[in-house]
Amino acid sequence: MTHLINVEGVSKRFSGVQAVNGVSFYMDEGEILGLIGPNGAGKTTLFNLVSGVIPPDEGRVTMLGEDITGMAPYNVVNRGLARTHQIVKPLNDMTVLENVTVGACFGREKLQLGKAREHALKVLHTVGLADRKDVLAVHLTIAGKKRLEVARALAGNPRLLLLDEVLAGLNPTEVAGMIEVIRTVRKETGIGILMIEHLMQAVMSLSDRVMVLNFGELLATGTPEEVANHPHVVEAYLGDPNMAEKLMARQ
């Protein structure tokens, strides 16, 4: 069966550090896959490998059967894979609408400028930024910039959306808003969403499946429940509740 995306054994080393080590997974359309793991576990690197920002040392990435391994990011985008950045990258000196129009113009559908602008407006409504469309991106709050990241990625009508910590740093109201956005997107477009997230509540409630990365390796994959109760996951990521006691005991 051809998956929306199929990642087979990708690895990447950075000057001696094995950032990602032989990771394999797949996703199908309409699925939300959560990616969790401690800071420095290689989640963002994995995103970069999949989205073509950096080529993997080993392994293969196919999208709907087509090999996109090591393809330039813009070509990956053209095939329908869009992403956001953990550290937001707004096009600062351009308005919110222009930012999103870029996504619409150069995404999978390559809309002409006029159409792209219309589409961008629609997406801005979806993410709740429509009233700020003429504001320069640099002037948005952090929450606004996160929404902008999502909007830009969505504007290209992707088949697969990679969300890198879009909830981090948002206050509870904003988190709720963003979760709503993600739900809407899935319902309306039925695309696949791969999301890196620390906020467990959100991950657990949104994801169909969750995978856990630790030290560049896949630690576990499964339903949210399975993962949350997986002992290794608890130790590596959620933290070993007993470790503190162990620490105290040693002295």
Add this chain to the structure above:
Amino acid sequence: MSETILKVEKVEAGYGEVQVLWGTSLEVPGGHLTTIVGANGAGKTTTLRSITGIVKPTSGRIIFEGEDVTRLPTHAKAELGLVLVPEGRQLFADMTVEENLEMGAFGARARAHYDRNLERVCHYFPRVKERLQQKAGTLSGGEQQMVAVGRGLMAEPKVLMIDEMSLGLSPLLAQQLFQTLKELRDDGLTLLLVEQNVHLALALADYAYVLAEGKVHLEGPAQEVSHNDEIRKAYLGL
């Protein structure tokens, strides 16, 4: 509780037009280990940056040993003994470990105790001692973190602030480093810790602040905080 050495009073700060801290206040007692916990983006790192002056507070005051140091440049605060081990280690990658330690002791006060402090660092971190002549950039993540803490110690700190020490370290290494921090505290050093590994941080700390949306949400003895279910829920999502 012993005498307060560092006081943060209603500090507001941020980056450009984005305000992160909305009137954060906290107190660091001398000779104790204080920790700040909270979600990503809650303003923990920004608090440390405001204290050290990397971020200039737009209002509020930083009081260190009774003096208002809010407007002092970062390096002057380091000279006074307000030393931060920054997130991501930030070593001088092209310089040797020894040179990194030497740079830690740049200030006149620190230089006076150079030999003693070097010995201390080597004592706490035998691994660092083995690597003195190696380029800092070539060390492993754990070793780099040791050098970063060691470099901070070289500065003869009165308050040593450490930002996200366990980031990207294996649980075992993290544990070892925390053990070292505990020893340092027991030797009388004042520590202020920002940590994602809440369990460890709270287990180790004497006093804890929980930060959310740029404000202190809750504070209290670490033990109490760590047993507060509300905190567990808000921070861990469990």
Add this chain to the structure above:
Amino acid sequence: MIGILVSVINGLLLGSIYGLAAIGLTLIFGVMKVINLAHGAMIALGMFALYFLATSGGMNPYLALPLVAIGGFVGGVAVYWIGVHRVIGRAELMSLLATFAVSMIIIGLGTALWSTSPYNVQINIPGVAIGNYTIPGNHLVAAVIAILIAAALYLFLFYTRLGKAIRAVASNRQAAELMGIPSTRVLAIAFGIGIGIAAVAGALIATLFPFTILSGGGYELKSFVVTVLGGLGNPAGALLGGLLLGFIEGVVSPFVDVSWTPVIEFSLFVVILIAFPMGLFRVGRGK
């Protein structure tokens, strides 16, 4: 055959001076990511400083070099505070234009004061004869001094507290500040040192060739080439880059018309920049 050998020796001698001139540029870039377009003007000022010390002041030109260096340092610190400090960390266009503006001001003043006619510093040192060829004595002395200064800088950067502080600021300004290093002052000092070296390089060049206020421009361009050969921001690489450039000039010139040398040099420059943006040498840097 001897001709080629002599040509190469000549090239290497001059190359050491290219290297010294480039060290000032690359040091400044390495520490504060500023490409100093006033570099040539500073070299030219060094030439004139030597001229006035040696000719009007009656000093031995070589003994005047320390004074030129000190003058260059002071001038460099002043230029830093006037023109460079505010553009540190901003888009590179800003620092390029700020330093270019400084260059315009210096060249303009220099032209008004000294016109653009050549000046000469007379030095009589017997040369070394190799067959029918002679290697001029002042070239030998200048090359030795250039290498000594480069070595002194190396020792300074690697074995003194201030030197290490400069490297620390270059490596990570914020961390340096956190360790109590007054980074702004260190930047000003590093800029001053860079300019001081440029001025001394200018002064050494003045002992070799007649010069005008515009003469620095050519050495600025050569410094760019050298810097790229040695790796932008890498002072140790700059000396090697300079020697390599001198070597290339020396090796190439017997075989093609010398007017083609710049074509070769600058084409090489562009190609190396594209192929090896970090330079050809990895000396003195980590990893």
Add this chain to the structure above:
Amino acid sequence: MLKKPFFWIMVATVIAFVVMPIFGGIGVRESLFLAAVYMILALNLNLMIGYTGYVNFGSIVFFGLGGTLGIYAITVMGWPLWAALIGAAVVVALLALLLGLGILRLRGAYFALATIGVVEATKSFVSNFDPFGGSTGMYISFSSYKPLGGPREALWIVYFLVIAVLAASLLLGYMIKRSRFGLGLFAIREDEDAAMVLGVKAPLFKAIIYSVSSILPAMAGVLFFFKNGVIQPDQAFELTLSIEAIVMLMLGGQGTVFGAALGGFAYEQFRGYLLTSATFSNFHLVIAGALLLLIVLFAPGGLTGWLHERWSLTRRVLE
């Protein structure tokens, strides 16, 4: 486009350039000729610096190479002026495209340095290349002006052609800014990595804009040196003029068509005034340098940026 006020501002500018010398006389024409050439350089450089964020220190190479090739076509191959204009523009654009694919892999200061290298390499190559007259350059016989009605009439024709190139530069800058392509360029300027992740084919876009930004300066080069009567490599590839073009852009404000045009015009007038003024002529370089320093340190947005800060309306009107 016809509804936009800025379009009509451009039309009015061009009309003014056409009409003013007809009434003002030849002196006015000469002053406007150089101003127009500077404006062309600044406007096209703006496509690289203002739109794409790549600091091209060597934009003069297009001007010089265009001039060299065009004058070669006219004097050696006997082409008429119009053919030389087109021929030079096409060849320069192709060369720029190839070169762009190479050097635009570099970013920031590295790119800026590479463009300086390109100017110097080209200059010394042309100086040694005998078919182009080597360092002696190429001289245009008065007979070459005959087809245009003699040297005197030729000057008017050349002037109007330069204005046409200026008009084209204004229009090009405006249309690119309003286009999908331009949007992609702006995205590259703001954050190239983000732009690529949004689907902008950055390497291609950059090479294309580098090439496009070479066409009109190449034509201006042909016209300038055709009028000049002689082309010599050290005049044609003057690095200083390249840097001055950046200064013009800074003066007017980068990123806007209006700023580039205004900067080119204002700079020419200002330098011309300093140069011919009895009081300042000795220190014109110093004064120009000091002014530049002040702009960089205190008004990096240039004149347009200054206007925008005060009246947000100008942001909408002045593109």
Add this chain to the structure above:
Amino acid sequence: MKKLALSLLISASLTAPAISYAKDIVIGFTTSETGKLNADSTPQLQGFELWRDQVNAAGGIKVGNDHYKVKFVKYDDQSTASRVQQLYVRLVTQDNANFLFSPYSSGLTATAAIISEQYGKVMITTGAAEGKTYELGNQYLFQMYTPANLYLASALDAVKAKDPGAKIALIYENGGFAKAVAKGAKQYAGKLGLNVVMDEAYDPSTTDFSPILNKVVTSGATVLIGGGHFADGSTLARQLHEQNMKLKMISLLVAPDVPKFVELGDAAYGVSVPSQWEPEVKFTPDFGPTAAQFTKEYKARYHVTPGYHAAGGYASGIVLEHAIEQAGSLDTDKVAAALNKMNATTFYGNIQFATDKSDHGLQIGHDMVLAQWQKDSQGKLGKQVVWPAAAGTAPLIYPISK
């Protein structure tokens, strides 16, 4: 600043004579007050100014019954061509110049020349030897210098006479003027049957000549001729000395004629220069001062011995003055006609302009001399005219003995 003070002083001293002028004659030109040609351009400007002040002090130029005061309008061309045309047009249209002088250097003059043609103004060109400009069909250009292709003729004549078997190295700046000179010299050497063993240009920005000098040694050349302008020429001479080159003759363009050349000391000794004019030449002028008078007055004012750039500047003035007086009018065509007819001797030598359509305005009357830096009995360096031998003030030292 010094310049400013000097000119104030001069203008103050010149206000004295109370001659009433009917009108001004305006002569416009640009000069390289800044940029790389400044050193070469300045003596030429001084020549112009000396002439102007003398003419005005003597009552101005007489046209019919009117006396006209000479007025200069000059601008800085920054040694670059970009503004030359604009400035010359301004001179013609806004400053109402009646006549034009050229800028310094062949390149800038070629650029300016086109304006003289387009606006129908007579332009006396000086400091611009390149010949091509005169083949383009100009009507109003008149060249004061012997054209570039003949620059080194006297030097080669001297070699031919002294040492026909000499091996000659032709080493020159890769620039318009020097290249034209070298091309002409090579042809002329061929005609004389001399042996040119090396022919190579160097980049104008060259400061280190050792690569090329090593090649000269390798080639076995005994005579070196070439050079370019002052900066490169003086550097070349200095390195020839420092590298202890054993050459029998060194002849360089321009540089050795500039008074500052003496600063090179021993490096200057024996170096010869093809010169448009030397203070020692003895022509009997049809009009204007003698060489001795000119030299004396120039020295009194500028405290240096004039070289040929200065003389060329001054001569441009008296030639124009003479033509205007002959024409009895300021009308361009009448003055041009007077210049076309001119065949006269001045302190600067014979002056005659080609009148053919193909090379109108080219200087055909003037001959160059060869001057050499020699030491007098006290060992003091000075320039002597050494060729043609008949006009010489001293014999050519050949080979140079150091």
